[in-house]
Amino acid sequence: MKNRILRCSLLAACLFFLVLGQVGAQNSLSLAALKSYPFPNELTASATGSRIAWAFNESGLRNIYVAEGPSFAARRLTSYQMDDGQELTSVSVSADGNWVVYLRGGDHGSNWDDGVPVNPTFTPTPPKVQIWSVPFTGGEPNLIGEGENPTISPRSDQIVFERNNQLWTAPVDGSAAAKQLFSARGNNGSAVWSPDGSRLAFRSNRGDHSFIGVFTNAETPIQWIAPSFHRDESPRWSPTGDQLCFVRMPGGGGAPDSVLVPRHQAWGIYVADLANGQTRRIWQAPPTLRGSVPSTHGGTNLHWAANRIVFLSYHDGWPHLYSLDPQGEGKEAMLLTAGNFMAEHISLSPDRKWLVFAGNTGPDPLDIDRRHVVRVPVDRPAMQVMTPGSGLEWSPVVTATGDLVFISATTQRPPIPATMPMAGGPMRLIAQERIPQNFPASSLVTPKQVIFQAADGVTVHAQWFERNDGRQERKPAIVYIHGGPPRQMLLGWHYSDYYANAYAENQYLASQGFIVLSVNYRLGIGYGYEFHRPADGGTNGASEYRDIKAAGEWLARQPQVDPARIGVYGGSYGGYLTAMALGKDSRLFAAGVDIHGVHDRTSRTRNLLLPESYERAPDAEQAARVAWESSPIAWVSGWTSPVLIIHGDDDRNVRFSQSVDLVQRLEAKGVPLETMVVVDDTHHFMLHANAVKVDAAISDFFVRRFKPAK
Numbered sequence: 001m002k003n004r005i006l007r008c009s010l011l012a013a014c015l016f017f018l019v020l021g022q023v024g025a026q027n028s029l030s031l032a033a034l035k036s037y038p039f040p041n042e043l044t045a046s047a048t049g050s051r052i053a054w055a056f057n058e059s060g061l062r063n064i065y066v067a068e069g070p071s072f073a074a075r076r077l078t079s080y081q082m083d084d085g086q087e088l089t090s091v092s093v094s095a096d097g098n099w100v101v102y103l104r105g106g107d108h109g110s111n112w113d114d115g116v117p118v119n120p121t122f123t124p125t126p127p128k129v130q131i132w133s134v135p136f137t138g139g140e141p142n143l144i145g146e147g148e149n150p151t152i153s154p155r156s157d158q159i160v161f162e163r164n165n166q167l168w169t170a171p172v173d174g175s176a177a178a179k180q181l182f183s184a185r186g187n188n189g190s191a192v193w194s195p196d197g198s199r200l201a202f203r204s205n206r207g208d209h210s211f212i213g214v215f216t217n218a219e220t221p222i223q224w225i226a227p228s229f230h231r232d233e234s235p236r237w238s239p240t241g242d243q244l245c246f247v248r249m250p251g252g253g254g255a256p257d258s259v260l261v262p263r264h265q266a267w268g269i270y271v272a273d274l275a276n277g278q279t280r281r282i283w284q285a286p287p288t289l290r291g292s293v294p295s296t297h298g299g300t301n302l303h304w305a306a307n308r309i310v311f312l313s314y315h316d317g318w319p320h321l322y323s324l325d326p327q328g329e330g331k332e333a334m335l336l337t338a339g340n341f342m343a344e345h346i347s348l349s350p351d352r353k354w355l356v357f358a359g360n361t362g363p364d365p366l367d368i369d370r371r372h373v374v375r376v377p378v379d380r381p382a383m384q385v386m387t388p389g390s391g392l393e394w395s396p397v398v399t400a401t402g403d404l405v406f407i408s409a410t411t412q413r414p415p416i417p418a419t420m421p422m423a424g425g426p427m428r429l430i431a432q433e434r435i436p437q438n439f440p441a442s443s444l445v446t447p448k449q450v451i452f453q454a455a456d457g458v459t460v461h462a463q464w465f466e467r468n469d470g471r472q473e474r475k476p477a478i479v480y481i482h483g484g485p486p487r488q489m490l491l492g493w494h495y496s497d498y499y500a501n502a503y504a505e506n507q508y509l510a511s512q513g514f515i516v517l518s519v520n521y522r523l524g525i526g527y528g529y530e531f532h533r534p535a536d537g538g539t540n541g542a543s544e545y546r547d548i549k550a551a552g553e554w555l556a557r558q559p560q561v562d563p564a565r566i567g568v569y570g571g572s573y574g575g576y577l578t579a580m581a582l583g584k585d586s587r588l589f590a591a592g593v594d595i596h597g598v599h600d601r602t603s604r605t606r607n608l609l610l611p612e613s614y615e616r617a618p619d620a621e622q623a624a625r626v627a628w629e630s631s632p633i634a635w636v637s638g639w640t641s642p643v644l645i646i647h648g649d650d651d652r653n654v655r656f657s658q659s660v661d662l663v664q665r666l667e668a669k670g671v672p673l674e675t676m677v678v679v680d681d682t683h684h685f686m687l688h689a690n691a692v693k694v695d696a697a698i699s700d701f702f703v704r705r706f707k708p709a710k
Contacts, residue, residue, distance in 0.1 A: 029443045029511035031699070034504050035059070035692050036436045037414035039497045040407055042091035042102075043395045047154070047350050050401040051097040051136055053077070054417060055088040057497065058434065060688025062088045064102055066136055067430055069403050072419050074431035077134055078141060080104075085120040085686035086127055090149060094156035098136055099172050101150050101159060105129035107682045108148075109498070110652035115148045118650065120681040120690060131161055133172050142174030149189060155197040162189045167202060167215070182215055184222065190233065194241045201235035201244055208252030212244065214274065225272045226279035232270075236304045238326070239352060244272045245309050245326070247300050248281075249293060256615050259608065259623035262535050265292035269302065269311060271326055282309070282329050290529045291315040295486060297344040305378035306352040310336070312343060317529045319343055321355055323378055336376045337383050341368065342526055345495070349398040353378060354422070356404065358394035358495070360488070360526050361385060366449055368526065369461055369491045373406050375422070386424065394495040398422055405430075409493035412441040415500065444507050447491050450517065454550040456543070458522055458531070462551060463491055465506045465516040466560075476565035476706035477515040477555045479581075479589070480506055481548060483572030485538075488526035489518045498684055502571070505695045512699060513707065517555055521547035521577070539601045540623075542630035545580045552581070552588045564590065565706045569698060571595035572654060572683065576632065579662065582643055583635030591705040593644045593698050596654045596683055599662040601631040636665050642672035644701045646694055653683035674701065 042055040050069030055062060056076075060083025067074050077100060080086070090103040106129040108114045119126040131144040144150070147163035152172060160169045161178075165187045170178035186206040193200060200215045212225040212232045225232070231249045238244070249267045257263060268284040285291040294300060294312055296319045301312040309324040313333075319342040322333035337343055341361035348355060355378055358371040362385045373396045376383040386404060387393040396406040408418035408429065417430040435441075447463035454460055466475075482489050482499060494500045506516045520526065521544045523537045536543040548568070556563035568581045568589045575597020581589045605627040607613075608620040617623065628634050643666070647659040659675075666673050676697050678690050685691040 029440050029508060031508050031692065031696060033436070033438050033440050034508055035501075035688075035695065036439055037500075037504070038416070038431075038434045039500055040065075040415055040417055040431070041395070041497065042089060043397060043405065043407060043417060044092050045350075045397045045399045045405060046093040046097035047095040048400045049097045050399040050403055051093055052397070052399065052405050052417070053091055053093050053100045053136075055091055055102070056431070056434065057688075059083065060085075062086065064088060064091065064100055064134065065431060066093075066100060067417070068097075069399060069401055069419070072403075072405075072417075072428065072430045074417070074434065075138075077136075077138065083688045084123075084127070085118050085681065085690075087118075087686060090131075092150070092152055093136065094152045094172060095154050096156040098156060099133050099152065100136055101131065101133045101144075101152055101172065103129065103131050103148060103150060106148070107652055107684060107686065109684055110682065113652045116652075118680075118682055118686050120650075120679075120687040122680060131159065133159070133174060144170045144172075144174050145178040147178070149191075151191055151193065153193050153197040154195060158197075160191050160193070160200060162191075165189075167191055167200070182218070182222065184213065186210070188213075190235070192235055192237060194237050195239060196241055199241075201237065203233050203235065212246050212272075214244070223274065223277075225274075226270070226277070234300060234302045236302050236309075238304050239306065242274055243326070244274065245282075245302065245304055246270055246272070247302055256617040256620075258619050259605070259617045260535075260540050260619050260626065262289055262533070264289055267293045267300070269300075269309065269324065271309075280329055282326065282331075283311075283324055283333055285313060286315045288315065289533065290317055294319055295532075296342060296525055298346055301346045303346075303348045303355070304352075305348060305355075308378045310348075310355060310378050312346065314529050319525075321346070321357070321376065334379075334381065336378075336381050337374070338381060340528065343374070344525075345395045347397050348378075349422075350400045354398065356386075356396040356398055358396065358406075359385070362388045364388070364390070366390075366491060369449055369463070369488070369520075371490065371495065373404065375404070384424075386420065387427065392490055392492045392495075393418070407495065411446045411492040412444045413493075414439070414441075415493050415495070443511065445510050447506075447518070449491060450554075452550060452554045454522075454546040456546055458547065459527075460522075460547045460550060461520045461527065463489060463506075463518040465510040465518070467510045467513070469513065474562035475513060475515050475560055476567065476702070477517065477558075477561045478509060478567040478569060478702060479548060479551045479555065480516055480518040481521065481568065481570030481574035481577045482518070482524070483570065483574045485521070485523035485544065485573040486525050486532065488520055488524050498571075501691055501695070505698060508695065508699055509702065512703060514702065515555070515558075515561060517551055519547060519551045523573075539604055539627040539630050541626055542580065545577055545584070548577050548581055549585055549588065552585065556588070567591045567593075567702050567706065569593035569595070569702075570597075572597065575654075579632035579643075580635065582641045583632045583639045586639055586641040589641055591642045591702065593646065593701055594659075594662075595646045595694070595698075596648065596651055596659065597632070598654055599632045599658050602627045633662060633665060636662075636669055636671075639666065639669065639671050642674070642705060644674040644676065644697065646676040646678070646697065648678040648681040648683065648685060648690070650680050651683045
């Protein structure tokens with residue numbers, strides 16, 4: 001059969017908006033209105049007073065907003081009025097509350113080239129990645145310079161930032177040109193100011209090892225803290241500024257070990273006395289798989305609190321917070337957050353006495369698939385869920401005046417900032433007026449929790465989206481697969497803009513008469529270590545695909561689902577598993593949309609078999625074979641279902657070549673294939689218009705495949 005190939009580019013945008021308009025006319029839910037929701041992130045607070053700031057993305061118009069207690073009336077501080085794909089990150093407020101600093105440009109959710117400019121509007125003179133400051137009370141932004149990761153001094157007068165692997169500094173008001181602080185080998189970054197603003201601790205990454213350094217001034221040599229053959233990171237100052245704590249991990253190298261057998265990744269916490277240079281280990285992670293370096297949000301989340309050192313570890317099977325006495329060498333760490341849930345988005349209160357975080361816990365059994373704000377003192381296990389209920393809350397920060405500020409959403413209302421007293425009390429929404437009046441909140445369905453088992457007995461959570469239209473005939477159904485894979489889709493709007501978009505798309509598909517099942521497959525977070533880190537997952541066997549197949553089979557058994565019309569779609573790792581589903585089980589999955597997926601997983605194992613290497617891992621050949629069998633391209637021979645492949649060719653998370661290669665293979669086999677290339681945009685579709693086009697293309701594909709015109 002001759003291939004039916006539809007090649008889409010930015011020049012074909014009008015076709016998608018035409019489809020969008022036609023479908024919107026037939027349904028009460030308009031994709032354009034649905035995608036108009038504002039999305040807040042980068043919420044932060046000053047160390048004194050009650051001033052807060054955040055970034056708001058309003059249909060591609062990204063700006064800095066601020067508010068101040070007790071009223072917390074939202075106010076737009078910048079005036080970027082174009083959908084140009086320039087993200088705002090690294091938002092911070094100076095300690096005195098007078099300045100807001102931010103980074104504009106780049107793609108800081110990427111795996112590489114995050115500081116390289118993004119130019120999805122094809123501007124002949126490309127934008128730059130630049131640091132800016134703006135007065136909290138208002139005024140024109142001041143250009144600080146090109147660079148990344150700005151950090152404001154506690155004195156509120158200077159900014160330190162990274163440029164070309166070195167640390168630079170500039171006045172916070174931009175009154176003088178930035179200058180390089182020093183020159184040191186390696187990639188120097190992760191700078192943190194001492195409490196009095198007189199010194200900087202930083203990490204110098206030198207490949208197979210890394211050091212912690214302390215910079216004082218141009219006349220004083222850098223002080224290297226216990227340099228060794230290890231990897232040191234996450235320097236944190238004591239409240240008095242005379243000590244540092246940091247994390248130490250083994251350096252690179254060593255004899256080749258088994259590839260397919262998981263191994264413990266050791267780490268410990270050290271304290272250094274800056275006056276005499278003495279360094280001692282105060283805690284070592286248990287030598288178990290669970291005791292390995294945590295890989296959830298913020299990693300070890302190391303903080304030096306008030307007379308305690310606090311951190312996150314997975315060693316009891318869940319990402320929990322622990323507390324240590326800085327002087328208690330060899331003592332057991334105190335567990336602060338007991339229970340079967342995870343802690344993420346963790347921050348320390350200005351007085352260093354409280355930790356606040358987002359956790360999938362609360363009085364409702366459904367809370368394992370939500371997020372709520374939780375607080376716990378740093379010196380005792382007295383945890384309290386501050387925002388119980390059916391909503392979702394995340395990214396909490398505490399102001400110096402005792403206000404708890406966070407992002408709040410429900411199943412219908414999109415995320416916006418909110419506040420409540422740190423001691424407890426009613427929640428007040430901030431910037432609710434920024435939600436457009438035509439946003440179709442009342443048309444959104446409430447997703448339902450679904451739990452089923454894979455063939456090997458693993459329990460899988462999912463969310464069911466269905467609009468009750470009163471019809472009795474069986475409906476087409478779609479399995480949605482998130483990316484990551486360390487992610488968790490929720491019973492409501494998501495805290496990531498990428499997955500908030502997926503939530504909106506699933507709502508839109510439900511409005512068009514599809515049933516959508518959003519699957520939280522193994523390798524994801526939220527359900528404990530063994531679920532997150534299966535030994536045979538990923539390139540070691542792709543056991544997570546069993547959960548996707550189980551989802552399709554579970555749907556096929558539901559009385560309201562037409563088993564002949566089950567589709568599958570996802571982005572990134574979800575694109576990878578979509579391709580696996582279509583290659584291995586086209587009889588089950590009748591069509592799919594693969595968005596920037598990985599299709600060949602052998603690239604990570606090829607160096608295991610290099611003839612130049614005398615030493616090899618004992619299972620090198622087996623690992624290479626398993627990686628091949630864990631790749632969608634190994635299963636193209638069984639692929640018969642139609643597919644739409646979408647990829648941005650400035651993708652910095654998954655190489656564009658992954659889709660180029662798959663397209664050639666599918667064309668050669670004669671698989672019904674459609675493609676969409678998003679020129680000069682990244683993995684995250686930074687241009688709002690591009691995100692809308694991609695969403696429209698997904699729904700249009702499934703409508704044409706599963707709901708032909710009568």
